[in-house]
Amino acid sequence: LQSELDLVERIARLVAVREGVALGIGDDAAILDVRPPVVVTQDLLVDGVHFRRSTARPADVGHKALAVNLSDLAAMGADPVAAFVGLGIPAEPPLTDGDVDEIYGAMEALASRHGLTIAGGDVTSAPALVLAVTAVGSMPPGRAPVRRDGARPGDLVCVTGTLGAAAAGLLIADGRAADVDRGLARPLVDAHLRPTPRLAEGGILADGGATAMLDCSDGLALDCLRLARASGVRVSLDLAAVPMADGVAVAAGAAGEDPRILAATGGDDYELIVALPPARVAAAAAALDVPLSVVGAVHAGPAALEVTDAGAPVRLNRLGWEHGADPAGG
Amino acid sequence: LQSELDLVERIARLVAVREGVALGIGDDAAILDVRPPVVVTQDLLVDGVHFRRSTARPADVGHKALAVNLSDLAAMGADPVAAFVGLGIPAEPPLTDGDVDEIYGAMEALASRHGLTIAGGDVTSAPALVLAVTAVGSMPPGRAPVRRDGARPGDLVCVTGTLGAAAAGLLIADGRAADVDRGLARPLVDAHLRPTPRLAEGGILADGGATAMLDCSDGLALDCLRLARASGVRVSLDLAAVPMADGVAVAAGAAGEDPRILAATGGDDYELIVALPPARVAAAAAALDVPLSVVGAVHAGPAALEVTDAGAPVRLNRLGWEHGADPAGG
Numbered sequence: 011l012q013s014e015l016d017l018v019e020r021i022a023r024l025v026a027v028r029e030g031v032a033l034g035i036g037d038d039a040a041i042l043d044v045r046p047p048v049v050v051t052q053d054l055l056v057d058g059v060h061f062r063r064s065t066a067r068p069a070d071v072g073h074k075a076l077a078v079n080l081s082d083l084a085a086m087g088a089d090p091v092a093a094f095v096g097l098g099i100p101a102e103p104p105l106t107d108g109d110v111d112e113i114y115g116a117m118e119a120l121a122s123r124h125g126l127t128i129a130g131g132d133v134t135s136a137p138a139l140v141l142a143v144t145a146v147g148s149m150p151p152g153r154a155p156v157r158r159d160g161a162r163p164g165d166l167v168c169v170t171g172t173l174g175a176a177a178a179g180l181l182i183a184d185g186r187a188a189d190v191d192r193g194l195a196r197p198l199v200d201a202h203l204r205p206t207p208r209l210a211e212g213g214i215l216a217d218g219g220a221t222a223m224l225d226c227s228d229g230l231a232l233d234c235l236r237l238a239r240a241s242g243v244r245v246s247l248d249l250a251a252v253p254m255a256d257g258v259a260v261a262a263g264a265a266g267e268d269p270r271i272l273a274a275t276g277g278d279d280y281e282l283i284v285a286l287p288p289a290r291v292a293a294a295a296a297a298l299d300v301p302l303s304v305v306g307a308v309h310a311g312p313a314a315l316e317v318t319d320a321g322a323p324v325r326l327n328r329l330g331w332e333h334g335a336d337p338a339g340g
Numbered sequence: 341l342q343s344e345l346d347l348v349e350r351i352a353r354l355v356a357v358r359e360g361v362a363l364g365i366g367d368d369a370a371i372l373d374v375r376p377p378v379v380v381t382q383d384l385l386v387d388g389v390h391f392r393r394s395t396a397r398p399a400d401v402g403h404k405a406l407a408v409n410l411s412d413l414a415a416m417g418a419d420p421v422a423a424f425v426g427l428g429i430p431a432e433p434p435l436t437d438g439d440v441d442e443i444y445g446a447m448e449a450l451a452s453r454h455g456l457t458i459a460g461g462d463v464t465s466a467p468a469l470v471l472a473v474t475a476v477g478s479m480p481p482g483r484a485p486v487r488r489d490g491a492r493p494g495d496l497v498c499v500t501g502t503l504g505a506a507a508a509g510l511l512i513a514d515g516r517a518a519d520v521d522r523g524l525a526r527p528l529v530d531a532h533l534r535p536t537p538r539l540a541e542g543g544i545l546a547d548g549g550a551t552a553m554l555d556c557s558d559g560l561a562l563d564c565l566r567l568a569r570a571s572g573v574r575v576s577l578d579l580a581a582v583p584m585a586d587g588v589a590v591a592a593g594a595a596g597e598d599p600r601i602l603a604a605t606g607g608d609d610y611e612l613i614v615a616l617p618p619a620r621v622a623a624a625a626a627a628l629d630v631p632l633s634v635v636g637a638v639h640a641g642p643a644a645l646e647v648t649d650a651g652a653p654v655r656l657n658r659l660g661w662e663h664g665a666d667p668a669g670g
Binding site: 015032033036037038039040041042043044045046047048049050051052053054056058059060082083085086088092094095096097098129130131132134135136137138140142144145146147155157158159223224225236240 | 345362363366367368369370371372373374375376377378379380381382383384386388389390412413415416418422424425426427428459460461462464465466467468470472474475476477485487488489553554555566570
């Protein structure tokens with residue numbers, strides 16, 4: 011416990027207190043000066059499940075643990091204010107002071123970029139490295155949080171950026187796509203290890219007429235199914251329209267996978283999936299610094315996801331999508 | 341992932357949405373209607389570290405994971421609004437649907453009692469059962485959060501309720517105090533497994549002039565040292581004044597431990613430690629439904645803890661306190 015006190019003091023020295031936080035690390039609780047509505051999200055990252063200490067550096071793990079939570083705030087159109095970090099520390103392999111500095115240093119770098127404060131948390135022993143992050147955000151004046159349940163028949167379904175890079179990077183990191191040229195592999199592995207939360211983009215889309223939004227954490231197809239269920243609508247998704255990241259075709263080919271299926275079902279891209287009225291799409295796209303691609307459309311319910319590839323229906327299985335009937339009907 | 345969707349839906353059905361929560365489980369983030377200051381705390385509970393699945397039922401684990409966070413809100417004088425629960429699920433021993441129902445059922449029972457909402461979280465695989473809970477609270481009008489750093493020379497240090505029951509219960513649960521009568525053992529084991537957060541008491545003490553407050557989670561002595569460090573004061577603690585819970589003497593005796601040391605250093609009691617001006621102590625005690633005991637006093641710094649037993653100095657070692665010099669000087 012004495013060493014827990016020391017560790018908390020070490021962590022407190024690594025982070026800065028920014029706007030919106032009246033009291034940070036060190037008390038029973040933090041005190042935030044945030045106006046309602048307050049937006050709160052939580053994600054757990056566990057070694058062996060979400061990352062591997064053998065292939066991810068401590069800085070990567072810290073970055074990703076915070077980034078995936080900020081991505082959830084982005085998907086609400088919220089501005090980040092504070093994050094709370096629960097760190098589970100394994101005995102083997104040991105977590106050094108340098109590892110702790112790397113983890114919190116990477117989180118603090120991301121926090122600094124987005125104006126938030128690492129305002130509290132917990133440290134404890136655990137059988138594996140665990141990062142439990144809770145992020146708190148607020149809404150700028152005049153902007154309401156964008157939920158998943160507002161998509162309306164007639165809306166178009168769009169996605170920011172490109173997809174498949176993180177899934178391709180995972181194939182490479184795992185040695186399943188070993189022959190990929192290093193210059194091509196590096197940005198893919200980085201996309202897997204160090205996702206970029208689309209915070210500015212979330213705000214622009216919220217202000218630009220988004221009727222529903224969520225982040226693409228478990229693959230475009232599954233997340234579109236979530237959108238369909240939450241909004242009580244049928245979502246049609248066109249595989250041929252999915253924007254594929256550079257290098258995905260090569261990496262998928264090296265691993266014997268279909269690149270379009272990888273792009274549509276691979277997780278961890280943390281792009282934003284947004285429903286927009288057709289009349290709002292062009293202006294939203296013009297306001298963004300990243301591409302905005304129309305990948306589908308919203309139709310009257312019942313809630314279902316319908317995937318097509320150049321008109322032919324495509325079916326999901328556990329690993330991806332198979333050609334065939336609609337997986338999510340009914 | 342399909343099963344993750346099912347599990348989240350199962351959990352969502354177990355919990356009710358209460359005042360202050362505009363959107364609960366099921367979106368990228370929850371939306372809270374809370375006015376500033378907003379109070380946020382987080383605690384991680386890990387199997388084998390904070391509990392053992394062999395001796396704690398799933399309902400005990402769920403209760404405790406939420407209770408320890410509510411205790412932190414109580415120590416700020418805050419009212420609970422929402423909790424976010426990250427559940428790490430081990431493959432072995434497997435967590436059944438019934439276990440999940442027990443865990444969230446116990447949390448929901450506690451949430452219902454205190455008017456808060458389990459508003460979100462995460463579920464994932466993990467090498468051991470992990471509960472990462474973040475609790476969010478708000479302040480009633482006219483009440484400011486009570487921090488640890490406000491204790492002033494001349495204040496008295498008081499503690500609610502009695503101490504040592506949880507530590508004695510752990511001795512019994514671990515089989516280290518095997519000969520204790522069952523009628524005596526049960527409430528001690530319950531104190532260890534199912535702590536009661538002192539929420540009403542925290543509010544009364546905040547309104548009653550508390551200059552500093554924290555919850556007693558790691559033992560009175562260590563938490564008084566934290567109070568001393570945060571406030572930059574010397575805290576004197578009198579072992580002879582520590583209010584001992586019923587049965588602690590018997591259980592400590594059966595385990596060959598000094599009961600007063602167990603009461604002063606055993607953790608997990610989740611009583612409140614509060615600094616009060618002497619003139620405010622009697623009224624605060626009268627307003628509470630539990631005893632309030634004066635256990636020490638606040639003196640001018642430098643920050644240190646000074647423990648005495650009938651005038652003789654007592655020294656801390658890793659397991660408890662030894663007679664001798666001050667451990668925390670300087």
